[in-house]
Amino acid sequence: MAIIVDTETRLVVQGLTGSEGRFHGLRNRDYGTQLVAGVTPGKGGQDVEGVPVFDTVAAAVAEAGANTSMIFVPAPFAADAIYEAVDAGIATIVCITEGIPAHEMLRIHAFVQPRGVTLIGPNCPGALSPGKANVGIIPAEIFREGAIGLVSRSGTLTYQIGHELTQLGLGNSTIVGIGGDPVVGSSFVDVLALFEADPQTERVVMVGEIGGDEEEKAAAFIEGEMSKPVVAYIAGFTAPPGKTMGHAGAIISGSVGTAQAKKDALEAKGIRVGTTPTETAELVASLARA
Amino acid sequence: MLAHGRWRLPAAGRLARAVDLYEYQGKELFRRHGIPVSEGRLATSPAAARAAAQELGGAVVVKAQVLTGGRGKAGGIKLAESPAEAEARAREILGLDIRGHTVQKLWIERASDIEREYYLSLTFDRSTKKPLFMFTTQGGVDIEEVAATSPDALVRLHVDPLEGFHPWQGRRLVYEAGVESPGEQKQIAAIAGRLYAAFLGYEAMLCEVNPLIVTPEGEVRALDSKFTVDDNALFRLPEIAEMRDLAAADPLEALAREKGVTYVKLDGEVGVLGNGAGLTMSTVDVVTFVGGRPANFCDLGGGGDAQGVVDALEVITRDPQVSAIFFNIFGGITRCDEVARGILQALEQMGIEDPIVVRLDGTNAEEGRRLLQEAAKANVHAEATMLEGARRAVELAGAAG
Numbered sequence: 001m002a003i004i005v006d007t008e009t010r011l012v013v014q015g016l017t018g019s020e021g022r023f024h025g026l027r028n029r030d031y032g033t034q035l036v037a038g039v040t041p042g043k044g045g046q047d048v049e050g051v052p053v054f055d056t057v058a059a060a061v062a063e064a065g066a067n068t069s070m071i072f073v074p075a076p077f078a079a080d081a082i083y084e085a086v087d088a089g090i091a092t093i094v095c096i097t098e099g100i101p102a103h104e105m106l107r108i109h110a111f112v113q114p115r116g117v118t119l120i121g122p123n124c125p126g127a128l129s130p131g132k133a134n135v136g137i138i139p140a141e142i143f144r145e146g147a148i149g150l151v152s153r154s155g156t157l158t159y160q161i162g163h164e165l166t167q168l169g170l171g172n173s174t175i176v177g178i179g180g181d182p183v184v185g186s187s188f189v190d191v192l193a194l195f196e197a198d199p200q201t202e203r204v205v206m207v208g209e210i211g212g213d214e215e216e217k218a219a220a221f222i223e224g225e226m227s228k229p230v231v232a233y234i235a236g237f238t239a240p241p242g243k244t245m246g247h248a249g250a251i252i253s254g255s256v257g258t259a260q261a262k263k264d265a266l267e268a269k270g271i272r273v274g275t276t277p278t279e280t281a282e283l284v285a286s287l288a289r290a
Numbered sequence: 291m292l293a294h295g296r297w298r299l300p301a302a303g304r305l306a307r308a309v310d311l312y313e314y315q316g317k318e319l320f321r322r323h324g325i326p327v328s329e330g331r332l333a334t335s336p337a338a339a340r341a342a343a344q345e346l347g348g349a350v351v352v353k354a355q356v357l358t359g360g361r362g363k364a365g366g367i368k369l370a371e372s373p374a375e376a377e378a379r380a381r382e383i384l385g386l387d388i389r390g391h392t393v394q395k396l397w398i399e400r401a402s403d404i405e406r407e408y409y410l411s412l413t414f415d416r417s418t419k420k421p422l423f424m425f426t427t428q429g430g431v432d433i434e435e436v437a438a439t440s441p442d443a444l445v446r447l448h449v450d451p452l453e454g455f456h457p458w459q460g461r462r463l464v465y466e467a468g469v470e471s472p473g474e475q476k477q478i479a480a481i482a483g484r485l486y487a488a489f490l491g492y493e494a495m496l497c498e499v500n501p502l503i504v505t506p507e508g509e510v511r512a513l514d515s516k517f518t519v520d521d522n523a524l525f526r527l528p529e530i531a532e533m534r535d536l537a538a539a540d541p542l543e544a545l546a547r548e549k550g551v552t553y554v555k556l557d558g559e560v561g562v563l564g565n566g567a568g569l570t571m572s573t574v575d576v577v578t579f580v581g582g583r584p585a586n587f588c589d590l591g592g593g594g595d596a597q598g599v600v601d602a603l604e605v606i607t608r609d610p611q612v613s614a615i616f617f618n619i620f621g622g623i624t625r626c627d628e629v630a631r632g633i634l635q636a637l638e639q640m641g642i643e644d645p646i647v648v649r650l651d652g653t654n655a656e657e658g659r660r661l662l663q664e665a666a667k668a669n670v671h672a673e674a675t676m677l678e679g680a681r682r683a684v685e686l687a688g689a690a691g
Contacts, residue, residue, distance in 0.1 A: 076525060101523035102414060103493045106451040109419050125622070139622045139652055154568020159620045159652060160676065180567060182416040182495075209568055213417050235571040238578040239587075240556065259575075276576050278677050 001200040002129035002174045003149070003191070004092060004118060005033070005068065009133045012037040012057065012066035012090070014073055014081045016048050021072035024096070024137050025051070028070070031140050033133040037064035057081075057088035068092040070126065070135050075099035078122060082108055086117050094135050095121035095185070105183035112185060119185025125155040125177035138175060146171020148284060149195035149228075151188060152207035153180045153214075157235055157277070161207055164281035170288060173200040180209065188218035196226050203229050203287055205280065208262055210236035215262040223269040229287050232266050232273045233280040234259045308495045309519045309534045312355045314397040316497075316515030323488040325481050325499075326511040330399035339380030342398035343373040349401035352379040356391040357535070364388040369401060394537075402513060407501035408469075409433055410478070412485050414495045414520075420448040421489060423482060425463040430501040443467070455486040477510040478502070492530060493523035542608055549601040552591060558583025559687040561606040561615040561644075563599075565590040565624045573618040576676060582684030585612045590624060599632025600639065607642055614645045616683035618676055621652030630658035634665050645686040647671045649679035 011028065015021035016038025026049060029035035035051055037060035044055030054060045057069065069085040071078055071093065078097040085093050100122045112119050120127055126136010131145040137155075143162045150165075150172050152158040158177055165172070176191050178184050188206055195201045204226075208215040215234065222230050237259040263273045274280025311319070317327045331342035332355075343350045354366030361367050366388050370376035376398060386393045407430030415422040426444045428436045437444050445466045449455055460479030469475050481502070489497045498516035505511065524531040536544055546553030552567070556574070560582045564570030570589040577584045586609065588602050606612060619629050629650065636642060646669060650658045662670055671686070673679035 075522065099522045099525075101493055101526075102495065102520045103451075103490065103523065106414075106419055106421070110450065110452045137623060142652065152568070154566060154572075156564070156566030156620045156622060156624075157568030157572050159622055160569055160572070163620070163651060182414065183419050207568070209571060217417075233572075235568050235575060237575045238584065239571060239574070275579060276677060277572060278675070 001198050002132055003194040003198050003201070004120065004127040004129070004174060004176060005094075005133040005135045006129050007034075007132050009068045009092075009135065010034050010036045010064070010066050011133075011135060012039055012060040012064065012069050014039045014057065014069055014071045014085065016040060016051065016053060016072070017043050017046070018072055020096075022048055024072070025070070028134050028136070031134040033135060036060070037066050057084045057090065061088045061090065066090065068135060069094070071095040071097055071122075073097060075101075079104045079108055082119065083111070086112060086115060090117070092118045093120070093185070094124070094126045095119065096124065096126060096136060097121070098123040100181070102182050105181065109183055109185065118190075120176065121179045121185060123181045124179030124184070125158065127174060127176045128172075129174045130172055136177070138177065142166060143175060144171040146173065147200060147202040148172050149198070149201040149204040150175040150207070151191040151195070151204065152177050153209050154207060154235065157207055157209075161205060161233065161277045161280060164277050165205075165284060168281055168285045170281070170285060173198060182212065188214050189221045192218060192221055192226060192230070196228055201228065203231070203284060205284055206230055206232045208232060208234045210234070210239050210259050210262075211257050213257065216265040219265045219269045219271060222271055230271055231280060231283045231287065232271055233277060234262050234266075234273060308521055309524065309530060310357045311515075311517040311519065311530075311533055312357065312395065312397075312535070313353065313515050314355060314395075315533050316517030317512065319488055319492055319517060320499075320512050320515060323484045323491070325484050325488070326509065327515075328399045328402055328511060328513070330397050333380060333396045333398050334384075334394060336377045336380040336384065339396055339398050340373045340377035343370060343376035346398065346400050350376055351399050351401050352376055352383060353397045353399060354383050354386060354388060354393040355395040355397050356388050356393055358389045358391050361388055366393060402503060402511065403506050404501075404503045404513075405506045405508075406504040408467075408478070408504070409436070409500045410463075410482065410485065410502045411496065411498040411500070412489045412494070413498075415448065418448055420451055421486070423447040423449065423459070423463060425467050425478075425482070427467050427469060433500060449486065454490075455483055457483060471508065473508050474504055474510055481510060481512075492517070493520045493527060494518060495520055542605060545608070546588075546605045549605060550591075551598070551602045551605055552587075552589040553602075553605050554587040555609065556584050556586050557611075558585045559611055559613045560683050561585045561588070561609070561612040562618070563588045563590065563602055563606060563615065564618045565620065566622075569618065569620055573616065573676065573680070576680045577616060577684060580677070580681045580684050582680070582687060585609055590619075590629075596628050596632035596635055599629055600636045603633070603636040603642065604640065607640065607644065612644060614647065614683045614687035616679055617646065617648040617650075618679060619648075619650050619652070621650070621655060621658075623653075625654045626650040626652060626658030627654040627661060630661040633670065634661065634667070637667055637670070643669060645669045645671060645683075647673055647679050647683040647686065649673045649676055
């Protein structure tokens with residue numbers, strides 16, 4: 001099973017003819033992902049190592065049967081690329097592009113949400129279901145197939161924790177990097193819900209960090225809606241307090257956004273939080289033995 | 291203890307920095323959007339302050355321009371009845387240290403008579419993913435205090451990002467907050483709409499007016515401004531990009547920015563270098579947990595070629611407090627052999643003597659480890675894991691210190 005990407009994934013890469021899009025798109029294909037199309041306006045009719053390129057996402061859907069898009073176009077054009085993918089009926093969008101303005105993401109989030117589209121990112125490493133499909137830039141060789149769902153706001157920290165799990169003989173159902181921007185398409189709660197419903201996933205590791213209140217929301221969701229055990233890790237305990245110019249930020253949600261506040265919120269709901277990546281992996285392993 | 295005041299967290303999260311504007315810059319943006327502000331002039335010397343006061347005529351307020359709060363309490367805002375007095379006050383305020391910021395600019399503004407002080411702000415609320423208005427008639431004071439002691443006095447109203455602002459929202463703010471004068475109601479409701487336009491147009495993360503004053507004549511005006519703009523939007527806001535004051539940053543951080551290295555100065559002895567914000571933050575944490583004190587947060591970023599490593603080491607080693615360096619690299623896009631080459635190149639070019647602990651995993655890690663081993667540098671120590679690397683670096687920093 002796994003979530004978000006699997007053997008049913010038929011991938012179109014928006015920006016396949018760019019250097020990054022090409023490198024990672026082909027790398028995903030080498031892993032076994034069905035890469036069916038690329039989209040670059042003005043380059044329709046060309047191909048990238050046998051992968052047909054179309055001018056529009058609509059054509060990639062109609063002619064190549066794409067159902068998932070990975071976006072590699074530069075930040076100034078990335079929002080437009082997301083809207084185009086949604087309009088073309090793409091159900092799963094993974095946006096790797098970094099640097100999309102936050103206001104743009106507010107509108108995209110409000111647009112995507114009611115349409116039932118799964119948007120991962122932006123500014124994220126993507127999703128990997130070991131043994132099935134890789135959509136993004138996650139180095140697949142670190143991970144092995146298994147029963148642990150991994151969801152994270154960070155890229156390299158995810159690799160670190162995945163590596164620690166592998167060292168302990170544990171594998172993953174899917175690894176999802178949701179991105180660290182202030183507004184992302186899918187939150188921890190969205191991905192945790194998918195893991196809860198996924199038969200392959202038995203346990204989940206959630207890797208959070210300072211800022212925002214998504215970890216706090218996840219704590220409430222885990223307590224109320226999840227039967228599968230979750231272990232958490234939070235980065236940024238020793239980050240110095242923020243320089244805040246105005247005071248509005250601190251009083252909006254009632255959350256201070258610090259690592260300690262997030263740890264407290266999680267532990268209050270009975271969720272275990274590792275102090276280091278190593279300890280986090282060991283906590284997961286101890287659950288596996290139990 | 292840890293350094294404070296530089297790392298823009300948790301408001302923005304990560305190290306995605308937002309651009310803070312000075313009061314006078316924010317007011318200029320307000321003025322352009324039709325939000326009334328007092329007339330003023332910028333001055334960087336006592337003589338210029340005097341000339342500004344002369345031009346404005348009458349009493350003026352001399353206000354320190356620094357990117358931090360608490361100016362009033364620190365003696366950075368003073369009234370002057372005459373040009374001579376403005377010059378004297380400017381002499382006192384220029385060069386003043388306010389929470390680690392040295393005053394280099396002054397805003398000389400026509401003094402206002404104040405009848406009442408309100409508070410109005412528009413924030414990027416990442417929790418609900420909508421812009422959020424907050425308004426209260428209890429302005430001029432610490433707004434966190436108002437939120438804590440009389441939460442009902444603080445009116446909150448979200449705006450749907452797809453729908454945008456509608457005039458009823460301005461009316462709702464003033465009626466719910468209990469503004470009584472019809473003249474004030476009308477002006478504030480209009481100002482709310484204009485603030486939304488400014489917030490949207492300049493892609494702000496925060497627009498705060500505290501206080502929003504009412505003069506004895508019943509005129510509503512913005513007496514202060516906190517304006518913060520999203521870094522990611524600067525490519526389409528060239529004017530704001532120019533407003534950013536790079537000189538206000540810590541010199542090491544400014545050098546890092548110039549070199550394209552993400553660097554935050556901390557107070558300890560262990561220089562920390564990682565790739566990716568999350569892993570680097572986690573590395574800083576782990577160094578602390580094993581008993582060390584991180585000297586900095588330094589993120590090589592996604593790519594990280596040999597030159598990037600050299601640049602980062604140049605920044606880190608400029609800090610005289612650093613006595614050991616810990617490289618924690620998990621290669622994805624970053625290739626560990628490139629990192630190893632960068633370390634060796636930096637050792638050659640800069641003659642670094644501090645011990646360097648290196649932990650490499652991921653893409654091309656074996657090749658990277660082999661390069662380091664072959665070079666056999668006395669002060670380079672390879673460790674197999676993040677935790678062991680952190681312990682070793684802390685130990686070596688202690689031995690050196």
